[in-house]
Amino acid sequence: MEATTVPKNYESEVLDHLGLVAGMYDEFQIGDRIDGHIAQDFEEREVSVGQAVKAMVINGLGFVQQALYLTPQFFKARPTERLVGEGIRPEHLNDDTLGRALDSLYDYGVTELFRDLAAHGAAQVGLAPRFAHLDATSFLAHGEYDSEREGGDGVIQVRKGYSRDRRPDLNQVVLNLMVEHTAGLPMLMEPLSGNASDQSSFPELIDRHIDQLQNAYGFDYVVADSSLYSASHVEDLDNSGVKFITRVPLTISEAEEVVQETDPAALEPLTEGYEAREYISEYGGVEQRWLVVHSEAAEARAKESAANRRDREHKEEKREFRELLAREFSCREDAKKALSAFEEDLTASTLAESRVLRAICFTMDEERAPVETGEESYLLQGKLVPSEARWAELVKRKSFFILATNELDEERLSGRDLLKGTRDKARWSGASGL
Known part of the structure; x- marks a missing residue:
């Protein structure tokens, strides 16, 4: 007698790219490390904090812009046990479970936890970064917020602040981010209120x-x-043993003087498109190397912008000059002094020609004929032209930048490596201008 074959029931579930996400999460041991840091009674829990985070990561990469409480709905059509963990069903991933997991992360410290996970991940892939790049970004927030109310410790405020997106009318939050230079892997993240200052x-x-x-x-x-x-930050970093590389603001008088006194002919080639010279500074009481760099690309960009700024300044000075030409002076010396004072204050213009004119005052007699009164006044006449020296000054200021480091050993950090470390930062942060 032949055995009867019982038909099996098959179900189809959607995996898509989420298997790769879950696999990498496990490969980097993210869930295990989270559970190792955060105290929890595993016998009383169906879902550990590490598993809850994994579910939210998978959800975030497959169910974008949906509310947290809809997570069980997302997992209904997916192999939840295979993705999240053995014995985990969609209904276990409710908003209470996920909310308590988020509370646990907050209590432990998300910045500290991320720092550990990122360090472990970098070691897993063999990254040994030489430079750590620090920058900040902001996220705009639409809608109304009670931004004036002070929050508790560790609570960030959605507020107006310096807008990198050029939307100062909107509230925002800020994120400080540190990445390693090889692959741009985030090493440290810290959320801050929208008005936080770098x-x-x-x-x-x-x-x-x-x-x-x-x-x-x-x-x-x-x-x-x-x-x-800044002077205080440089001193604090050096005292704590931190080796820094940073750009020097040209608003510092010493930096401005160094750039203005630098002769482009005395520069040495650094790398393609860059020439430089080194200068020892003791700004902030810390001995440091300043690399004064000339960028060919920056100079090309600067020529047009410098001309536009010079022309705007020249236009304003021409307006003031017209007002001066309309004035009457009682003597020739007063007119010369006024002209000399005006010329000393010129920034974007050059006085091409000038002279003092004597004007005789007349009145009308009874027969309406002009008669000299015996009084006289003095007027100025002249012409202003745009200053080529001002244009060259602006081009030079925008063509140079200064990099500072408290690493005094050139064999450990050459000028070429100093520039490379800074250009890598510009690559990862999206900045430009070097």
Whole structure:
């Protein structure tokens, strides 16, 4: 007698790219490390914090812009046990479970946790970064917020602040981000209120995490923009043993003087499109190397913008000159003094020609004939032209930039490597202008 074959019931579930996401999550041991950091009773839980985070990561990459409470709906048509963990069903991933997991992450410290996960991930793929690049970005927020109310400790505020997206009318939040230079892997992230300042938040971030980051990653230098560079910050970084690379603001008088006194003919080739010379500075009481760099690309961009700025300044000076020409002076000396004072204040213009004219005053007699009154006044006459020297000054200022480092050993950090580390930062942050 032949055995009867019982038909099997088959179900189809959607995997798509989410298998790769879950696989990489497990490969980097993210869930295991989260569960290792956050205390929890695994016998009383159906879903661990690490598994809840994994579900939210998968959800975020497959169910974009949907509310958290819809997560079970997302997993109904997907192999939940295979993606998240054995015994996990879609209904387990409700908003209570995920919300409590988020509370646990907040209590532990998301910045500290991410720092550990990123360091472990970098080690897994064999990254040994030499430079750590620090920058900030912002995320716009539409809608109404009670931005004036003060939040508690650790609570960020959605507020107006410096807008990198050129939307100062909108509220925002800020994210400080540190990445390694080889692959741009994020090493450290810290969310901040929308009105947070780079000048204050960068040094605080470095001060709190630099020891752990140096030990975990083994990088040599922190690379940041000019927001990190001030007399007090430079001294604090050097005292804490941090080797920095940063751009020097040309608003610092010493930096402006160095650029103005630099002779382009005395520069040495650094790399294609760049020439430079080194200068030792003790700004902020810290001995450091300044690399004064001339960029051919920056000079090409600067020529048009410098001409536009010079022309705007010249237009304003021409308006003031017309007002001066309309004035009457009682004597020739007063007219000369006024002209001399005006010429000394010129920035974008040159006085091409000038002279003092004597004007005789007349009145009308009874027969309406002109009669000299015996009084006289003096008028100025002249012509202003745009200043070529001002244009050259603006081009030079925009063609040069200064990089500073407290690494005094040129064998450990050459001028070429100093520039390379900064250009890598511009690559990962999307900045330009070098």
